[in-house]
Structures are given as C-alpha cells and as structure tokens.
Amino acid sequence: xxxxxxxxxxxxxxxxxxxxxxxxxxxxxxxxxxxxxxxxxxxxxxxxxxxxxxxxxxxxxxxxxxxxxxxxxxxxxxxxxxxxxxxxxxxxxxxxxxxxxxxxxxxxxxxxxxxxxxxxxxxxxxxxxxxxxx
Numbered sequence: 001x002x003x004x005x006x007x008x009x010x011x012x013x014x015x016x017x018x019x020x021x022x023x024x025x026x027x028x029x030x031x032x033x034x035x036x037x038x039x040x041x042x043x044x045x046x047x048x049x050x051x052x053x054x055x056x057x058x059x060x061x062x063x064x065x066x067x068x069x070x071x072x073x074x075x076x077x078x079x080x081x082x083x084x085x086x087x088x089x090x091x092x093x094x095x096x097x098x099x100x101x102x103x104x105x106x107x108x109x110x111x112x113x114x115x116x117x118x119x120x121x122x123x124x125x126x127x128x129x130x131x132x133x134x
Contacts, residue, residue, distance in 0.1 A: 037097070037098060037099070037134045038095055038096070038097060038134065039095065039096055039097070039098060039099045039132055039133070039134050040075070040093060040094070040095050040132065040133045040134075041093070041094055041095075041096070041130055041131070041132045041133075042091065042092070042093045042130065042131050043091070043092055043128060043129070043130040044089065044090070044091045044128070044129045044130070045089065045090040045091075045124075045125045045127075045128050046085070046088055046089055046125060046126050046127040046128075046129075047088045047089070047090070047124055047125050047126060048088075048123060048124065048125070048126050049087075049088065050087075051088075051123075051124045051125075052079070052087060052088055052089075052090065054124055055090055055124045055125065056079075056090065058124065059077070059090075059092075067094060070096075071096065071097065072094050072095070072096040073094060073095045073096070074092065074093075074094050075092075075093040075094055075095060076092065076093055077090065077091070077092040078090075078091045078092070079091075088126075099132060099134065
C-alpha cells in the first residue's frame with residue numbers, strides 16, 4: 001500500500017513539474033509568412049470576337065516566359081470545346097509564392113510591353129475575371 005501511494009505521489013509530482021515547465025517556456029509561434037504561402041490563381045479571359053488566337057499567341061510567345069522568369073508555375077490552360085464561349089474564352093490556373101508577388105507582377109514593365117505588342121490591332125480581352133486561393 002505504501003509503495004502504491006509513493007508511486008502516485010511521484011507520478012503526481014512529475015505531472016505537476018511537467019505542467020509548470022510547459023507554462024514557463026514560451027510557446028513556439030508557428031505562423032506561415034505571407035511571402036512563403038503558395039497562392040493559386042485562376043483567370044478567365046473572355047476575348048473580343050475573333051481575338052482568341054491572338055491571346056493564345058501572346059501566352060505562348062510572351063506570358064509563359066514571363067511566368068517562368070518570376071517563378072510562377074502554370075498548372076493548366078483550357079478553352080471550352082463547345083457552346084457559345086468556345087471561340088472567346090481562355091481559362092488558366094497558375095501557382096506562385098506569396099499573394100503580393102502575384103498581384104504586383106502584372107504591373108511589371110516586361111509584362112506591360114508584351115500586352116502592348118499583342119494589342120496593337122485592338123484589345124484582346126473584353127473581360128478578365130480572376131480568383132486567388134492560398
């Protein structure tokens with residue numbers, strides 16, 4: 001009986017010591033930096049009539065290189081195969097590091113130059129919708 005009581009007292013003392021030690025040491029802060037988070041972006045371009053091939057050319061000849069230069073990875077590109085949007089819609093998904101970097105890159109002079117060249121015969125996209133998710 002005495003041994004059992006002694007074991008209970010030791011176990012209680014160890015438990016209390018562990019609790020106190022845990023309360024005295026600062027808790028590690030685990031917080032992902034906004035710069036370190038992966039951000040997925042989906043964009044849907046609705047082009048002006050007859051301008052989808054020019055938009056595809058811009059992506060092939062300029063935008064994909066821009067993405068690679070700034071460590072943005074293309075996940076996939078799609079064009080609807082039927083219906084009223086088949087001739088005017090391009091959808092893509094890409095991933096990059098950090099939300100601020102994704103948004104700020106669109107205003108980079110290199111990207112603006114490529115857009116300017118591709119739109120020399122008129123605007124390509126009538127509408128651009130996008131959504132981001134971390």
